[in-house]
Structures are given as structure tokens and as C-alpha cells.
Amino acid sequence: MTSTIKDVAAHAGFSIATVSRAINAPHTVNPVTLAKVREAIDALKFRPSPLGRQLRGERTRLIGVVLPTLANPVFAECLQGIDELASAQGFRLMLMTTQYDAQRERHAIETLRAQRVEGLILTVADADTHPLLDELDADGPLYVLMHNDTKRRPSVSVDNHRAAFDGVRMLIAHGHRRILMLAGTLAASDRARQRHAGYAQAMQQAGLTPAPALEVDFNAEALAPSVLAHLSTGPARPTALFCSNDLLAMVVMRGLREARLRVPQDMSILGFDGLAMGELLAPPLASIGTPNGEIGRAAWQRLMARIGGDYAGASLGLALPHTLREGGTIAAIAGASLSEASGQRCMPDPTRA
Amino acid sequence: MTSTIKDVAAHAGFSIATVSRAINAPHTVNPVTLAKVREAIDALKFRPSPLGRQLRGERTRLIGVVLPTLANPVFAECLQGIDELASAQGFRLMLMTTQYDAQRERHAIETLRAQRVEGLILTVADADTHPLLDELDADGPLYVLMHNDTKRRPSVSVDNHRAAFDGVRMLIAHGHRRILMLAGTLAASDRARQRHAGYAQAMQQAGLTPAPALEVDFNAEALAPSVLAHLSTGPARPTALFCSNDLLAMVVMRGLREARLRVPQDMSILGFDGLAMGELLAPPLASIGTPNGEIGRAAWQRLMARIGGDYAGASLGLALPHTLREGGTIAAIAGASLSEASGQRCMPDPTRA
DNA sequence: CTGAAAGCGCTAACAT
DNA sequence: ATGTTAGCGCTTTCAG
Numbered sequence A, B: 001m002t003s004t005i006k007d008v009a010a011h012a013g014f015s016i017a018t019v020s021r022a023i024n025a026p027h028t029v030n031p032v033t034l035a036k037v038r039e040a041i042d043a044l045k046f047r048p049s050p051l052g053r054q055l056r057g058e059r060t061r062l063i064g065v066v067l068p069t070l071a072n073p074v075f076a077e078c079l080q081g082i083d084e085l086a087s088a089q090g091f092r093l094m095l096m097t098t099q100y101d102a103q104r105e106r107h108a109i110e111t112l113r114a115q116r117v118e119g120l121i122l123t124v125a126d127a128d129t130h131p132l133l134d135e136l137d138a139d140g141p142l143y144v145l146m147h148n149d150t151k152r153r154p155s156v157s158v159d160n161h162r163a164a165f166d167g168v169r170m171l172i173a174h175g176h177r178r179i180l181m182l183a184g185t186l187a188a189s190d191r192a193r194q195r196h197a198g199y200a201q202a203m204q205q206a207g208l209t210p211a212p213a214l215e216v217d218f219n220a221e222a223l224a225p226s227v228l229a230h231l232s233t234g235p236a237r238p239t240a241l242f243c244s245n246d247l248l249a250m251v252v253m254r255g256l257r258e259a260r261l262r263v264p265q266d267m268s269i270l271g272f273d274g275l276a277m278g279e280l281l282a283p284p285l286a287s288i289g290t291p292n293g294e295i296g297r298a299a300w301q302r303l304m305a306r307i308g309g310d311y312a313g314a315s316l317g318l319a320l321p322h323t324l325r326e327g328g329t330i331a332a333i334a335g336a337s338l339s340e341a342s343g344q345r346c347m348p349d350p351t352r353a
Numbered sequence C: 001c002t003g004a005a006a007g008c009g010c011t012a013a014c015a016t
Numbered sequence D: 001a002t003g004t005t006a007g008c009g010c011t012t013t014c015a016g
Helices: A005-012 A016-024 A031-044 A050-055 A073-088 A102-114 A131-139 A160-173 A190-205 A225-232 A246-258 A276-280 A292-307 B005-012 B016-024 B031-044 B050-055 B073-088 B102-114 B131-139 B160-173 B190-205 B225-232 B246-258 B276-280 B292-307
Strands: A062-067 A092-097 A119-122 A142-146 A155-158 A179-183 A240-243 A268-273 A286-289 A317-320 A323-325 B062-067 B092-097 B119-122 B142-146 B155-158 B179-183 B240-243 B268-273 B286-289 B317-320 B323-325
Touching: A005 A016, A005 A031, A016 A031, A050 B050, A062 A073, A062 A102, A073 A092, A073 A292, A073 B073, A073 B092, A092 A102, A092 B073, A102 A119, A102 A131, A119 A292, A131 A142, A142 A292, A155 A160, A155 A292, A160 A179, A160 A190, A160 A240, A160 A268, A160 A286, A160 A323, A179 A190, A179 A246, A225 A246, A240 A246, A246 A268, A246 A276, A246 B276, A276 B246, A292 A317, B005 B016, B005 B031, B016 B031, B062 B073, B062 B102, B073 B092, B073 B292, B092 B102, B102 B119, B102 B131, B119 B292, B131 B142, B142 B292, B155 B160, B155 B292, B160 B179, B160 B190, B160 B240, B160 B268, B160 B286, B160 B323, B179 B190, B179 B246, B225 B246, B240 B246, B246 B268, B246 B276, B292 B317
Parallel strands: A062 A092, A062 A119, A119 A142, A142 A155, A155 A317, A179 A240, A240 A268, A268 A286, B062 B092, B062 B119, B119 B142, B142 B155, B155 B317, B179 B240, B240 B268, B268 B286
Antiparallel strands: A092 B092, A286 A323, B286 B323
8 A cells, every 4th residue: 555656667668658548548558468467467457546636737626615513413414415426526525613712713724725625615604704704705716605504605595584584474473573583602693693583584573672692601401590680570571482402402491490490481592504403302393494415415515516516606695495393392382373374385595596 | 924934034124044943942032023023024914834844853742633423412522522621732632433343443533544644532432352452552643531331441421330230220219120221222332331330230239130222313303113012011110211422312302202201200211421401301310420521521531641741640531420310301100218228428439530 | 448647635755 | 953955746848
């Protein structure tokens, strides 16, 4: 395995150029020669080193992937989707995670760039205001964003605004009037912003008053007293919570249980992400679903399109359809008209596609 | 960014060798020169290409990671642990997944090897009988296994036999006598075998008869009729199920619910993995926990030790301590003595450490 | 159809 | 302290 093209050439009795051709353009070499070279390759268990090729300035067949974390299955699923296509097409993946940290984002991109990746698939905290992406636009490599919901850059996501809007409308159709949105500490991300905007629009459209998102500490064992106060006190307490992601929704559900609030009788819960695991909860978690594997695969295809020179079709944001999973965590409030709830079937906004 | 060491040299008015030294051994160059070179580096936004270094035969600073899948949080967590240390130490990770497929395992290892990774961290289906690992032992690169529980090779895991033994003993201490083990379709893995052996030993030691593991289709929506028949019929039906992993346990819980069997009143459930998510279920899933992040980090450290030439300490299997999470999915059977349950505190077998 | 040689970006002797 | 040069493994003109 430490054998090089030189060894093969010597073993076969030809020049390294012929060996190279035998590998990369078999039809240009004499069949007899070809056979001998192949024999030598087998005998020496030779595998051409990508390093040589890469250095030679050709394609490195390397794609960088930058994700916030793998602790959230959303990203693990995306990566799974990417990996599927990548390995089928003979590309290698170089992975870096950022923990939502801007400095680590910068470092990851620089490292990958230095490694001469041919393309980059990434999820950043906030795509619109990201100077690094401007740099990438300026002098490569080509990239595609995942889950960053922006019109200004090549990306694959769902329409977060619309998705949240649909979800909250569904809560309203179930008779809820006091609906609060809960967000993780990462309220600064572009998707969190857009989900809140969707929430606000749905509320206003129904003549209700949206509230700012309430920040919840993700890693805490129980819900903070200040948060609980918002949820359980008085006649004005919310009857439904829209959580900006499923992991958060699960933590909140546990917190509520510990606070002796029943889901969904005392509080309805709507998550965002559609994690498969949510369905296994009791009651099964209602959630707005994103097709993560599909997002990963679509991001890959767009990246390949861009690398192939197809800038026109692949330069803008692509919104994949979201789904609405109506689990057991949503109760209807007495007297509500449910007629409004049906008929809204989760289409992406066509102006974004 | 497409600038090379040559460009910098030209810009600064020195030779490429001086530039190289300025980067790799700053103290050996004249401070004034150094300043000029650095200025040029900044001006051109030059970052040395790892490719050149790698080809030069130095360290590639590349580590390959081979995992069955990222859909199971167990592996995502391991990867997270690895990534933590890797990025802190300036290594890059190349990731490949195998979907438990032997051919893909082979392909992944060959690809990574061709890329000249300095080391490999992997989880394979069955470590003991794996010819590829013998090849790796023979001519590198160095590797460490994760979650493969074998004495014969460098690995980091828990003591699966002992862990299953502890867990099943706990079930027995709760008064259960008819305990069945359920396994995913991957019953062929080394860990599944050892978990079953642990189950069998605990049963026998209590004078009970172990049964072969019952295979369950992971991806099915509901439990197969044939499986349900095993679980729900007659007076000899099991009162407790030991599931070979948490994902399986969750699927089984849903299946039981649909079959109108209550957990834990009608059936107790014990999982394996200790996924954080299991605690959010209702009732919270009892499970044997593996410290996945820690396993990833330990694997990294062993690999680094081996690369550093420390073969003695890092060449054998390391078993990290498992934990026993007693969730709400386990009910006591009337008349059981619980005295036996306490006192067993999840230590790894000292002969393995 | 095959070989010789240049060069990708870099490091490390070896010279100066 | 700095420059010159060879060479890592490979692909690709350019000659034969």
C-alpha cells in the first residue's frame, strides 16, 4: 500500500506515464501493456494517491461540510443525506463543527479552503450578515448553504417563515389565542428570526398580539423559574407553546411535567424539525417537519451543479416543502372552529423556489 | 487565496525557502525579513496548502473516521467527542459511513488509506473476524476501534457482556422471571453477541432459562404479528424485554402501545445506549448507558498515543464504565426482593481495563 | 502506443 | 541568514 506509481512502472517494465494512462485512460494503451500494468497493480496492491492528483491541480474530489453540531439529529440527518450521494459519486467529505461559534465558523472555512476542497456545504448562524460568505462569493470555493433560509445566497432550506406561519395558524385553528414562542439561546440565527416572523404574522392575521420569543436555556435540567412564571401564572397564561425546535420542545415537555402541567390538557406544544424521535414520545410531539435527508441531498446536487458551471439554476435559495405533523401534544380549546385547519397543506412559497 | 508560497516570495523579495522558514521556524530568520514576509503573507492572504506538506511525506494531519451510520445518536455523539479533540489539536477529519455493510467498510478503509490518513477511528460490524483489521495491523495506518468490544485489538468500548449482565440482573431483582431479549436485524455484530451472552449469564445465574434473541425489524411502523405473538400470548409471556439498543426500545414501546399493552404495567422495558432522548419519553426509558462522547475522546487519545509510539499502553481493549439508568419503564413484580438490586454499581470488568 | 520531462506547493538538505 | 535544489506522487504536454 505504500507502493507508488513508480513501483508499478518498474514492476511492469513500463514508464510511469504509461501506468498513469492505463489507470486514467485505459483505451489509449495497448491491451497487452494494459494487462501487464494491471497485473503489476494487483501484485503491489497499488492505489493511486489522491495527494499526487490533488497537488497536480486537478480536482481534489474533496468537499467540506461545516455544521453547528451533530448533537442535534437535524444536522446528523443532513450529513447522512450528503454522505449518501458523496460516497456514491466518489467524493470524500471533510467535516468540521462549529458549535454555533462565529470564530469556529471562520476557522473551519479557512481550514477547508486551505485543504483545497472543491466545494463547501455549510450551515452558519446567520447567512445574511456573514462576511465570510461574501469572501467565498468573491474567490471560492463554491458553496451551498443548508437550513440557512436566505434569498440572497445559494441555499437549500424550507421556507421557515411560511412553515412557522402554517404551524401557528394550526394552533389558532384549534382555538388557541394566547400562544407563546420559545427559542433556544441561539435566537440570533436567521431561521429563528424567520420562524418568529412567521409566528408573528399568523398571530396578527388572527387579530392576536405576538410576543417576543422567550429564551430558554437548553441544557438546564428543569425550566428556569422565570420561564415557568411566564407559563403557569394567572388567567393570561398561554395555552400553547410554539418551540423553535424539537429538542427544545422535548426539554420543555419534561419541564412542564415536573411542574405538574399536563400536556396537552394544560398546555399544547408545537415543535419544529419533525424529528422522528418526537413521534415516540407520549404524547407524540406535534411538529413542523423539515426533510433533512432531502435537504442534504439537494444541497449536494446544487453544489455539483454549481461546480459543473450551472450557476443560473443553482445560485438562489431553494425552499423544500415542509410538513405539519399533528401529534398528541395539541389539544383543541373548547368552542374553536377547526374548519380553518384543514386545507393548508404545507407548500413552499412558490416565489422562493 | 489561490496564492502560493512563490507569490509570497516574489512579493516579499525573498526566496521560497525563506518564506517556508518564516512560517515553520520563525526564530531562524532575521526579524526584519520575517516582518516583510509576514506582510506579504497578509497582503496576499496566503495560507500554506496542506497538500504540499502532505505530499512532501510529512504528517498529513488527517484522521479517518468510519462509522456505521449517523442516524443513531450513539455514533453522532462519538463523532462529536472525536471532533472536539481533533479540531483542538489541528487535525482534520475525513468521514465515511458504512450502513453496517462489509463492502462499504472495505471501501471506506481503502479510500482513507489512499488518502494517507495518519490514523483511523472506526466502528465495524464484527471486529474479531475482520480481515481488514489484520491488514491494518500489518501495514497501517494505525487505528482504534470504537464500540467494538474485543480484547484482541486496540479499542474503546464498554464491557458489553458485563453491562448486559448488570442490566438483566436488575430486571431479575425487580422480580422478573420471563425476560426476553430483542435485537435489531444486526444480530451479527460483536456487541450484540456479547450483550446476549451477558443476558444469558444473568438468567442462568438466577436459575432461569435464557432464550435466543428475538429479531425485530427496525424500520417497520408497527411490530410484526409474529413478534407480538411472542410478547402477548398466554401465561408464559415475558414480563420484561431487554432491547439491544435504545432506538429499538423506542420502536418497541410504540408497538406495544399500539397493541394496547401498557408500559410498564404489562411489560417492562430495558434499553441499551442511554440516549439522552430516552429520558424525555413517558415513561422515561430505563437503559444501560454508554459514555459516547467519552468513548470518542478516549479513542482519539489512544490513537494519538499509538501514533506517538506508545504501543504498549494503547494496544488493547479499554472498557469504560457503563451506567444503569432506572427509568419508569421498569415495574417491580409483586413479591420480589429488591435487596439484590442495590450495590451493583456499574464497574467495568477490571481484567479488561 | 510509449517515454521523457515539466510542474503542482511545499520542506529539507546542502550551499553560500 | 538566505538561496538553490531535489523530490514527495501524479498528470500531461510534447517527442519519438
